[in-house]
Amino acid sequence: MRDVTTPEPATVLTDQELRALDAHWRAANYLAVGQIYLMANPLLTEPLRPEHIKPRLLGHWGTSPGLNLVHTHLNRVIRARGLDALCVWGPGHGGPAVLANSWLEGSYSETYPDVSRDAPGMERLFRQFSFPGGVPSHVAPETPGSIHEGGELGYSLSHAYGAAFDNPDLLVACVIGDGEAETGPLAASWHSNKFLDPVHDGAVLPILHLNGYKIANPTVLARLPEPELDELLRGYGHAPLHVTGDDPLAVHQAMAAAMDTALDRIARLQQSAREEGITERPRWPVIVLRTPKGWTGPAEVDGLPVEGTWRAHQVPLAGVRENPEHLRQLEAWLRSYRPEELFDEHGRPLPEVLECIPEGTRRLGATPHANGGLLLRDLPLPPLERFAVPVDKPGTSLHEPTRVLGELLENVMEATSERRDFRLVGPDETASNRLQAVYQASGKAWQAGLLPVDEHLDRHGRVMEILSEHTCQGWLEGYLLTGRHGLFSCYEAFIHIVDSMVNQHIKWLRVSRRLPWRRPLASLNYLLTSHVWRQDHNGFSHQDPGFIDHILNKSPEAVRVYLPPDTNTLLAVADHVLRSRDYVNVVVAGKQPCFDWLNLEQARAHCARGAGIWEWAGTEGGTGEPDIVLACAGDVPTQEVLAAAQLVRHRLPGLAVRVVNVVDLARLLPAEEHPHGMTDAEYDALFTRDKPVVFAYHGYPWLIHRLAYRRTGHAHLHVRGYKEIGTTTTPFDMVVRNDLDRYRLVMDVIDRVPGLAVRAAAVRQTMEDTRNRHHTWIREHGTDLPEVADWTWAG
Structure with missing residues (x-):
């Protein structure tokens, strides 16, 4: 495996750069807290009162400061290096952070003009979060710049690699929460780097965020000694870079150094593959970011530690409306970010706060890669x-x-x-x-x-x-x-x-x-x-x-x-x-x-209908309504229905049989329940209102009943399908065991057509005997009956 090392610069940030990054980060933290708690008084122009607080406090604070730090530093490198970038936010329950950064960079207001980048817009941003008629608490489709719903954990890294494939100029940063890192899907997706082509694909930069806790328990990776964690990550094929601490200015310096080092390595690895023809698998960088959960939030609430513990996961101060001490702590918390240094009197972010933000579509909330339909081209499909x-x-x-x-x-x-x-x-x-x-x-x-x-x-x-x-x-x-x-x-x-x-x-x-x-x-x-x-x-x-x-x-x-x-x-x-x-x-x-049943022209017409009568397979002719409908959905059920229809044609001449094949299963639903559904008139014309229907279906029979239960003729519908009976056996024995075979279907016809049971008793007995003969035959020969194995449609 190919390692590339680059010297870390002795000084990464100037004092001005450091001040600007810290101002942006503090502004994002302020906005994140405001979204969780406030519905009015967004700039704290007056002392906080209970009526400024939302009646229901929802959201996740614990991961938000770390996400804000990552977003701030991604802004810096995107702007400095002219990168096209996308970020996948694994801890997507940290929605306040991603929304805050989108609002700061202006992409949110461009997407939602009523949430302007000023005091009224800030108030609307705060009020709408986790509020009826507003936006979800997680990073969701409503969030500009997102391709990843954060409500269910485990998928961020595979999503990031999917975004990077065939996007050679794209950097995909992926923040992985340490709780998420415990899931099976995430653990498997570390191996995606064995499939990333440095020539034709973009780069994925995983950022493993270790803040120590899940909702109520410590996280596994955060408790590993650093050498053991390094061994794990190197075993996955990554070169770890560590950023650890709780002093904001020191962490800013360390994060900037790690970002620059990681991106220099990525650029060198891509250059060696694209320009020098080196094919050895790269060892890609990964950043391990270790900061306290709920960083910069309340250190202690009601005598219990909060910052750096699991108690910071969601809402650290839960009784703000009822508890004056909680209200006091919240105001002190918000004012600790010094909002007067971040926003002017109109609520607009000050220039220093915006100094690190990229321009145009390079902003993380404005990248077209997070709104893929903007880039989508029609697929060139052949005739x-x-x-x-x-x-x-x-x-x-x-x-x-x-x-x-x-x-x-x-x-x-x-x-x-x-x-x-x-x-x-x-x-x-x-x-x-x-x-x-x-x-x-x-x-x-x-x-x-x-x-x-x-x-x-x-x-x-x-x-x-x-x-x-x-x-x-x-x-x-x-x-x-x-x-x-x-x-x-x-x-x-x-x-x-x-x-x-x-x-x-x-x-x-x-x-x-x-x-x-x-x-x-x-x-x-x-x-x-x-x-x-x-x-x-x-x-x-x-x-x-x-x-x-x-x-x-x-x-x-x-x-x-x-x-x-x-x-x-x-x-x-x-x-x-x-x-x-x-x-x-x-x-x-x-x-x-x-078996091939339809030529291409017929197949196209049949698929366009979604369900239709195969006149050539039935025996109803032009005489009127059928005596019975044999319906099918799926390749094996279709073959068994046609074999049954052929048996009926020969054994029960004069019986009017209609054969209906269903390609689009949603056609069985009422039109008002699904865009592909049939009206009652269409359904009744196809299946009749009162004739027996024997339906051979690919899957579990009750699904067909569920789809058709409101139809007039549902009482006459009998479905055969998979009954959870399986084993290693012959192909035909599988359908026999589940009562989907042609002989069972003929027996169903005889049982359900009024008056036929007595007249066709001998035929029914023959069908039953054939099933019994099948049972004996396969155990002796290990193959299906010759009349089944060699069957073809004879009309």
Whole structure:
């Protein structure tokens, strides 16, 4: 590993620079405290009274002084070096700090003109914080300059790396709280530096902020002896620089020296890779900032220590309205920052306070990289005709849908090779999921050691594989939020690992849609394959289709779920989701050989409808309403429904069967509940009002009931799907075990069509006998019944 050292300057700051930085920091601290406590009297032009205090005190003070220090010093180096920079605030619960700095630099007032940079604007800034009709206490989409919701910890560093990928001129600073550093996602994301290409990517500067405590407990890293912490960070591939203390002026000097040293090292590492062709993996700098929790706040409250303890985490003085001593302490605390030296009589920041602030879009609150839609370009997608498979007759040819999709993605990779704004991420599964064609256009990103046996590893690659779904998710979110495109490919059962992360991204999208200044982003696209019905070889541990349920619980305006039944419909869906904006799209598709049902023209029309009748598969003709509807969603359920429809056609001639296939699951919802939902009239026309419906569904059956429970015909709806019964077995045995097989579906038809049970008793018995014969056959031969294994659609 390549270390680069640079001498630390003996004197970093002049007296004037030191005064200006300290003035900015004090002003930010004052504004942070004011947001937590005040609703009036923002400049303390009169003594504080209880009515100046908010009735509910909400917010987090403990981390705010450290965040203000980082923001102040980032301003200095950005301005001095002419940097393009973005900061990810891991302790995003320190929202008062980030809001304070945005207001000081003017970006907040430019975004929200009613929060002007003067006394009325300061009062509005204070009052709106954690107040009904105001802004959240965390760093949120409403915060200019932010790409990271701070409410849930663990994702900051992976977001930072995602932002840096393919942004060669961008510095991404990332403040990591020492509580956040204890989470699993954060621990895994330290390895992101093994994937950062110093030639084509920007730099990430982690700033590990050790203030010692979480809400009520000490933090692990803060209690490690410094040599042990250094060993840990060096083991992760970083070169630590330490800034420690509680004397503001000394800390300013030390922080400025650390920042300059870190940035000099980064510049040298990038230069050696870009200009000298050095390929050895760099050891990137990390700053370890150790300052007291709640620094500069009350040292003691009610006889108990506060500054430097867990008691400073949120609101150090909780009874300000009722307790005169708390009110006195709050006023003394605010006046300790000497606001008269920071703001003029009109509440405008004085020139010295603003001396370190960069100009224009170099301000952290104004960078376009934090409003990625400003930078987003349309993805160059090829014509689907180049990849579509020929379908002369339904159900007679087979293709592996994701393998064909891989050819399309290879083209996208190639088309973006110069502009570098598309990445494919996944946990060690690109080839397993049959997408390996992309390697012809881009290898797998890799900066660690290489061995002769390795394949497709590429120091400049844009296929990202790490066996951490959390890290993949964080990388892709950071990449999308800064204005690029991507796709996350994953085994269906294991995407649940990121349930909580996608929750936060969906919330971000929902809020962002309501902010006119936030521009639309490329959608977060999941391809879930190696799915529940074809994990017969790996078994029960790999079988879980429930991510769909999780997603469809979320905000309807932001989520979409697609279940393409064959190769051409997968291509049509992929084309749609890769062009879309501001959604989370979940696409579930198989990688095993799958029957081709629709040609490209038919597939496009079917996907545009989202759900439709396959007339060629049914037997209702033009005679009127069907006797029964066989519905399906998903590739394996579609095959079983069509096999069942064929059995009914031959065994029960004269029965009018309608076959309905659903690609867009949200179509089942009422139109008033989801933008893709059907009106009652549309739903009734498709499924009828009073005829039995047997629905073969890819996932857990109750989801279909939940989506359709308000429909007139819901009482006649019977859903077959995954019943949490899995094992290592044959492919067809998986559907038999869960009662989704063709023979069970025919039995359902007989059981549910009025009067058919008696007339078709012999047919039902034959179906039951076939299921029993299957049970015996697979245990003797280890393969599925020949009539199942060799089945094709015969109409």
